[in-house]
Amino acid sequence: MNSPTATLLVSCPDRRGLVAKIANFIYANGGNIIHADQHTDFAAGLFLTRIEWQLEDFNLPRELIGPAFNAIAQPLQANWQLHFSDTVPRIAIWVSKQDHCLFDLIWRHRAKEFSAEIPLIISNHPDLNDVAAQFGIDYHHIPITKETKSQQEAKQLELLRQYNIDLVVLAKYMQIVSPDFINQFPQIINIHHSFLPAFVGANPYHKAYERGVKIIGATAHYVTTDLDAGPIIEQDVVRVSHRDEVDDLIRKGKDLERVVLARAVRSHLRNRVLVYGNRTVVFE
Structure with a gap:
């Protein structure tokens, strides 16, 4: 239109x-x-x-x-x-070492599946710098330890201000964002590799394997000060069997993570998500 x-x-x-x-x-x-x-x-x-x-x-x-x-x-x-509709949001993608969600978002952006600018990638590891360079996106490596978290998050906030960022997407960032950061910048979407509220926290595929589940899922949600408990935007599942090992669950889960995160980001950017309490309405 x-x-x-x-x-x-x-x-x-x-x-x-x-x-x-x-x-x-x-x-x-x-x-x-x-x-x-x-x-x-x-x-x-x-x-x-x-x-x-x-x-x-x-x-x-x-x-x-x-x-x-x-x-x-x-x-x-x-x-x-x-x-x-003609206001173009600016996105910062935060990553760790895994690249599948990062690549997927960049490819979908280049295919014009959603309207936004992606001027900034932030990571606590240097591993994906080449990906950012390949697509002409600025990459900032900001390592974080328990002792330096407050100082490094201040640098992250300054970068968000410097780049006029409207939305942060945690595309497998694998770090907990502090309550102080969230209070200063609440527009954050995370992809979690389980069908929340099941298997909150780290290593959900290993927990799912130990539990012998028959489906695994992925959940995209807004980040709040409660770990993996923010308002849910999008979810999906895939069947697994007793023959699947942990590596199979991870492989199948990565496919879900890409799709679920992309759907959530697209819904947010199209102004179709309305948050109330700890729930959402996502208008089609």
């Missing part, structure tokens, strides 16, 4: 007339709605919606859309976000 669009993500206490009230804000200002979806969490008493419209012929300039909608949102006790 050539015409730029605006998207509102809204969550608020459920009540009658919410769809009409939000849609009328757009209609009354000359907007053409091209996508609308909503969900009601009856247990939580919450209404959640995503609505997208064309900015062509819309009466309000961009800088006034937020303040104008806020006048409607405040009486509804609504949390809301406003996004524009």
